[in-house]
Amino acid sequence: MVGGGQLARMTHEAGIPLGIRFKLLSDTPQDSAAQVAGEVVVGDYRDLETLRAFARGCDVITFDHEHVPTEHLRALEADGIPVRPGPDALVHAQDKGVMRARLTEIGAPCPRHRIVADPADVAAFAEEGDGFPVVLKTVRGGYDGKGVWVVRSEADAAEPFRAGVPVLAEEMVPFRRELAANIVRSPHGQAVAYPVVESRQVDGVCDTVIAPAPELSEELSGQAQELALRIADELGVVGHLAVELFETEDGRVLVNELAMRPHNSGHWTMDGAVTSQFANHVRAVLDLPLGDPRPRAPWTVMCNVLGGDYPDMYAAYLHCMARDPQLKIHMYGKDVKPGRKVGHVNTYGDDLDAVLERARHAAGYLRGTITE
Numbered sequence: 001m002v003g004g005g006q007l008a009r010m011t012h013e014a015g016i017p018l019g020i021r022f023k024l025l026s027d028t029p030q031d032s033a034a035q036v037a038g039e040v041v042v043g044d045y046r047d048l049e050t051l052r053a054f055a056r057g058c059d060v061i062t063f064d065h066e067h068v069p070t071e072h073l074r075a076l077e078a079d080g081i082p083v084r085p086g087p088d089a090l091v092h093a094q095d096k097g098v099m100r101a102r103l104t105e106i107g108a109p110c111p112r113h114r115i116v117a118d119p120a121d122v123a124a125f126a127e128e129g130d131g132f133p134v135v136l137k138t139v140r141g142g143y144d145g146k147g148v149w150v151v152r153s154e155a156d157a158a159e160p161f162r163a164g165v166p167v168l169a170e171e172m173v174p175f176r177r178e179l180a181a182n183i184v185r186s187p188h189g190q191a192v193a194y195p196v197v198e199s200r201q202v203d204g205v206c207d208t209v210i211a212p213a214p215e216l217s218e219e220l221s222g223q224a225q226e227l228a229l230r231i232a233d234e235l236g237v238v239g240h241l242a243v244e245l246f247e248t249e250d251g252r253v254l255v256n257e258l259a260m261r262p263h264n265s266g267h268w269t270m271d272g273a274v275t276s277q278f279a280n281h282v283r284a285v286l287d288l289p290l291g292d293p294r295p296r297a298p299w300t301v302m303c304n305v306l307g308g309d310y311p312d313m314y315a316a317y318l319h320c321m322a323r324d325p326q327l328k329i330h331m332y333g334k335d336v337k338p339g340r341k342v343g344h345v346n347t348y349g350d351d352l353d354a355v356l357e358r359a360r361h362a363a364g365y366l367r368g369t370i371t372e
Helices: 006-018 048-055 070-078 087-094 096-105 119-128 159-163 218-235 277-285 314-323 352-367
Strands: 023-026 039-042 113-116 134-138 148-151 167-171 175-185 191-193 197-202 205-211 239-248 253-259 299-306 328-331 341-349
Touching: 006 023, 006 277, 023 048, 048 070, 070 087, 087 096, 087 218, 087 253, 096 167, 096 218, 096 253, 113 119, 119 134, 119 167, 134 159, 148 159, 175 218, 175 253, 175 277, 191 218, 205 352, 218 239, 218 253, 239 277, 299 352, 314 328, 314 352, 341 352
Parallel strands: 023 039
Antiparallel strands: 113 167, 134 148, 134 167, 175 191, 175 197, 175 239, 197 205, 205 299, 239 253, 299 341, 328 341
């Protein structure tokens, strides 16, 4: 696996029961997954020769992020190394301009969009629709709200162009809420779909995920799952695909983003599904039969644990574990810094309000925003 973050850490954990030997290319020995994986290579994933040396002896290469240069992945494939997802699929998660063009080509519902050249072009794009505000995104490199701007005038639109990369303009969608459809697809085309979830953001960062999405009609849920499965098939995705969606006020879904790796909106599956997204990602990239994605309980809630103002969470562990013995805490081995994702908690049960309260209390107590 290329990348040493928490997604690699949890994927490694899922591979242990299957007896899979896991090799990691990590930026530093302190990275989340590097602390637990048996074989760790420290190196720069942007360097082709480093990638080639790392790939020797591997049965398959997969990723915990989308940032490996596309041309490097093509070089690995030319060397005979299976890369999953392959570069022809992964480029749609790497480049938002490529993604939007391809999704439009296959008829997937998207916000109005186009590549813009400068602030004056942004103003023209706004004028072509409902005016400002509009959303601007750098086509590569953004995540967790980074590389995304909501601009309300031509004068506001200068900053995104300073990065020197193409900029995508999108209409500001008046959405009801954000959803995510998570699916997993294997090389021979077997695919499974998890329940569609609601994803709640705070300051551009995922805060809470509710599985399944409350009050989502069976019809719209099915449409979202079918859309995600069709995108995976059309793009040739192998492994986990998260399709982040807007649910509009008039009852439609629009594609917001794609991620071709395990995803924050699927962390609930570690404790709330028969087979987690991580286990199914491992199965898919090795072309093993996929596991059952069905939920274990009527409701599962995931809350991210963000770093707070104090680094020692041990006392908070004691409180949370004693207060809620069914609580599942997953920590990533990261240094605690304000606002940084350092772990998540999962709760599940029959009553949504109670499950939500338990998850929010635990995440808040671990962060230090709740003290009783």
